[in-house]
Amino acid sequence: MSREPISRSEHVERLWTGGVWGEGPVWIPETQCLRWSDIPRNVIMEYDSRSQETYVHRHEVEFTNGRTLDLEGRVVQCSHGLRRVEYELDGEPSIIVDHWGDRRLNSPNDVVIASDGSIWFTDPPYGILNPEEGHPGEMEYGGCYVFRYEPDTRELHPVVTELSRPNGLAFSTDESVLYVSDTADEQEGLIRAYPVNVRTGTAGAGFDFATVVPGCSDGFRVDEEGRLWTSSLDGVQVISPAGDVVLRISLPEKSANLCFGGVDGHDLFITASSSLYRIRTLTRQASRPPSQGRTGGG
């Protein structure tokens, strides 16, 4: 029997407010900071858990969105403005990938790293359709795909091509399933599940895993018990591996994304519209399974 997601005595604390649309949270162990994007303000924010101060980490950041850490602990993030996935090292962004063949990407939204170091990301067009979230532009390859990028060979290829607005993504604990949300319907958030082979970057037939009501499921993470913690219109919903909602955490504003972090990994940080929230949990981010033979790197 799995542990409860949170203790009943826990409550949500608001750590900071004053933003517009918070997205892309990641915990950075080295500095004990929570970093996130405020897309319309075109800034990257940080909350320092030691000083409890919140500040602008960088201005004029080309509308960054989702981010994560790679196997070496480097920040990998999505850039709406530059239509790319990029590293940010010591405050300096550098390109990872921005084209599929000779076509530019739409506006990468969220990203996850597999145990072999491959970079998987979603590519809906919000950054080229919404002027407050990027720069107007064309959808050059004519779709909105989930891609896998292999850093060593620099190969990019589509894994899932059937979704309208792929957005959040995460692997199951054993990496046999890739969850992807589709935010085309903002009232009823759909999360699809695809059996995948991480090494080959192939996906089998997908199925509807869960419907998030009130929608939508923008960003999510999977915990050690295989449960999926997703953003929603009313806060956070925790969904069992069977697809059932087992917990709702209410927030006074729409949430966009979340991540685990803190000194022991048990804090859940939630970027919800104008604010950053935190709640203690009884679980942590699922660790990656041992790589079945990583290609290159450290």
Ligand code: MG
């Ligand atoms: Mg998103």
